[in-house]
Amino acid sequence: MSKVDKLLKSINTFIQKAEEEDEEKLIDILPDIPELDEIPGLVEEFEKMTAKLLRQQRKLFLDELKAFIAKDDSETLGSLLNYFQNDLFAADEFAVVFGVEAALFLTNTTSSLSKIIMESIDKDVAFNVLSKRTTDWIESWSEELAEIMKLNTHKAIETQLIEAINAGESIAQVELRLKDLPQFDRKRARTTAITEVLTASSHAQFESYNQSPAVTGKQWKHSGYAKIAPRHTHVLLDGTIVGVNEKFDVDGELADYPRDPTLSAYNRVNCHCAMGPVVDEKIIGLSQEEKEAIRQEALQELNA
Numbered sequence: 308m309s310k311v312d313k314l315l316k317s318i319n320t321f322i323q324k325a326e327e328e329d330e331e332k333l334i335d336i337l338p339d340i341p342e343l344d345e346i347p348g349l350v351e352e353f354e355k356m357t358a359k360l361l362r363q364q365r366k367l368f369l370d371e372l373k374a375f376i377a378k379d380d381s382e383t384l385g386s387l388l389n390y391f392q393n394d395l396f397a398a399d400e401f402a403v404v405f406g407v408e409a410a411l412f413l414t415n416t417t418s419s420l421s422k423i424i425m426e427s428i429d430k431d432v433a434f435n436v437l438s439k440r441t442t443d444w445i446e447s448w449s450e451e452l453a454e455i456m457k458l459n460t461h462k463a464i465e466t467q468l469i470e471a472i473n474a475g476e477s478i479a480q481v482e483l484r485l486k487d488l489p490q491f492d493r494k495r496a497r498t499t500a501i502t503e504v505l506t507a508s509s510h511a512q513f514e515s516y517n518q519s520p521a522v523t524g525k526q527w528k529h530s531g532y533a534k535i536a537p538r539h540t541h542v543l544l545d546g547t548i549v550g551v552n553e554k555f556d557v558d559g560e561l562a563d564y565p566r567d568p569t570l571s572a573y574n575r576v577n578c579h580c581a582m583g584p585v586v587d588e589k590i591i592g593l594s595q596e597e598k599e600a601i602r603q604e605a606l607q608e609l610n611a
């Protein structure tokens with residue numbers, strides 16, 4: 308197995324273990340690869356930050372709920388639902404703050420992983436900067452992710468309120484429902500952090516292959532996992548090679564890599580497929596100057 312394949316396998320093993328053992332400290336399940344030392348710390352920090360923002364969001368809604376009843380105790384659950392939909396959801400700043408933090412996390416992890424992936428492909432061509440195409444992608448995906456998470460929370464609150472109205476519950480019961488909402492809990496923060504480190508890892512590969520002159524293509528590798536039935540199309544894709552900037556065809560959906568956020572949830576969620584570089588040894592053998600010139604040309608295109 309080549310150095311880069313070994314490295315990518317270790318990254319995937321780490322993420323898989325992190326997903327399966329939700330109580331373990333990330334640092335304890337790190338494979339024995341010194342280059343990866345930084346990653347668990349980054350993921351843990353992001354998980355903590357996300358958990359904190361979710362707690363703040365819960366507190367905001369619960370405080371507002373209490374203030375709303377305190378003002379007038381004859382308020383009905385119907386008017387409370389209106390208040391959430393028309394005022395509170397608009398005042399929720401979760402997406403703004405989380406979007407900024409997610410962009411920071413993705414920038415740090417993508418840079419850190421690109422550095423070790425490029426080094427493992429060809430140490431003559433070291434990583435030094437993310438292309439504009441990647442920083443643009445990080446910016447737009449962070450915003451989109453933040454928005455999706457926020458809407459998901461609002462939708463869950465709405466559902467709880469409507470259920471409470473239909474069941475004729477009291478305000479105290481509604482308060483309990485909101486307190487216990489899984490959208491606010493630590494598990495969601497952890498799942499988000501793990502999913503996004505996977506995304507960063509894929510994107511770092513995409514970036515590294517683009518910046519590494521010796522990489523001429525990318526290969527899809529199917530990988531299952533015990534609890535999930537393999538998706539037929541992902542199994543069929545195993546071994547498929549496309550150009551670095553060509554897309555994989557997953558069930559008619561186009562993707563730059565496994566779990567590409569452009570894929571539908573069906574093809575993204577719980578997918579443990581991997582990707583590897585196709586390396587041209589002749590290009591590895593070129594002089595450092597020649598390879599650097601090829602990289603600069605590629606970067607110019609990515610920055611255009």
Ligand SMILES: [Zn+2]
Binds near residue numbers: 541578
């Ligand atoms: Zn898959």
